[in-house]
Amino acid sequence: MKQAVLKNAYEVRNANYAIVHSESEVDFNQFIDVLEIKDGENVIDVGGGYGSIFIRLVNRYPEASFNYDLLDGGKFQLNKAEEKINALLKEKDNQSVVRYLHQDATALNLPEEHYDLVICKMFFHEIPQIYKKSLINKLSSIIKPGGRMVIWNPDLNQSDYQFYTSVIKRKDELAGFESMVQNRHFLLNEDLYDLLNDAGFAGFQKLLTFDYHLNTINRLDEEFSGDKTKLQLWNQYILQIAEQLDDETRERLKINVIGDDVYINFKRGIFSVQKPK
Numbered sequence: 001m002k003q004a005v006l007k008n009a010y011e012v013r014n015a016n017y018a019i020v021h022s023e024s025e026v027d028f029n030q031f032i033d034v035l036e037i038k039d040g041e042n043v044i045d046v047g048g049g050y051g052s053i054f055i056r057l058v059n060r061y062p063e064a065s066f067n068y069d070l071l072d073g074g075k076f077q078l079n080k081a082e083e084k085i086n087a088l089l090k091e092k093d094n095q096s097v098v099r100y101l102h103q104d105a106t107a108l109n110l111p112e113e114h115y116d117l118v119i120c121k122m123f124f125h126e127i128p129q130i131y132k133k134s135l136i137n138k139l140s141s142i143i144k145p146g147g148r149m150v151i152w153n154p155d156l157n158q159s160d161y162q163f164y165t166s167v168i169k170r171k172d173e174l175a176g177f178e179s180m181v182q183n184r185h186f187l188l189n190e191d192l193y194d195l196l197n198d199a200g201f202a203g204f205q206k207l208l209t210f211d212y213h214l215n216t217i218n219r220l221d222e223e224f225s226g227d228k229t230k231l232q233l234w235n236q237y238i239l240q241i242a243e244q245l246d247d248e249t250r251e252r253l254k255i256n257v258i259g260d261d262v263y264i265n266f267k268r269g270i271f272s273v274q275k276p277k
């Protein structure tokens, strides 16, 4: 029997990641610092969504002109980006050139050795495991020799990986994001390192670690359309599987319940690699 094609959840998911992931302007500023974008560089933001990085770049450097390609598989996300970015460029009288590339990252059509910098923020886990290797090889091929890739990723280790992935998967199920349930595959830091290394990247560095404050209540409006039952089911599930964590991990994650909110202290990491000259 022919399998039904799943609707891309990113054609409807209208979340503000700064809210759902409690991303702070300090986190964004630190990320922008490590990008070290120089005049005239070609930049691509793969899985760039609604342009959260580019918007902050322009706000931070309103006089600079960027050559910025924003690539995403969700047309809805790109339209949202284009609307916000056009208004911002007009407001700041900024001359940046932005191209909106609607492409699936598992079948990229991009020029070889063209980019100085590839940005991937909260993106690699969207790609099914079977496509990860070829995607990272492809990203290596589009970067100029001496160019770089900077990655903002969940910072996952052996002790919290299973818990984290189960928590997020349950949320995606409850929110009805079926394509995300099916596609998502999170990477341990060591798996990320291996993939990058195998693709010929050098100089793998973890530049920063910062808190990812997961407050389940932040998803109520953003992802559960205000449905409290879904939030409560998610909370119950989290507390149930948290019982399987070892004491050290449970303590480190600082799990705390206040009313309808479950708090968990996960981490994010910023990683960088270079393509050898």
Ligand SMILES: C[S@@+](CC[C@H](N)C(=O)[O-])C[C@H]1O[C@@H](n2cnc3c(N)ncnc32)[C@H](O)[C@@H]1O
Pocket: 010, 017, 046, 047, 048, 049, 050, 051, 052, 053, 071, 072, 073, 074, 077, 103, 104, 105, 106, 120, 121, 122, 123, 126, 127
């Ligand atoms: C968690 S969001 C992150 C967006 C953005 N990087 C940010 O942090 O603001 C993941 C993004 O990856 C995109 N995406 C998921 N699967 C994709 C694929 N196969 N090809 C291209 N983009 C994809 C989604 O549409 C979404 O915009």
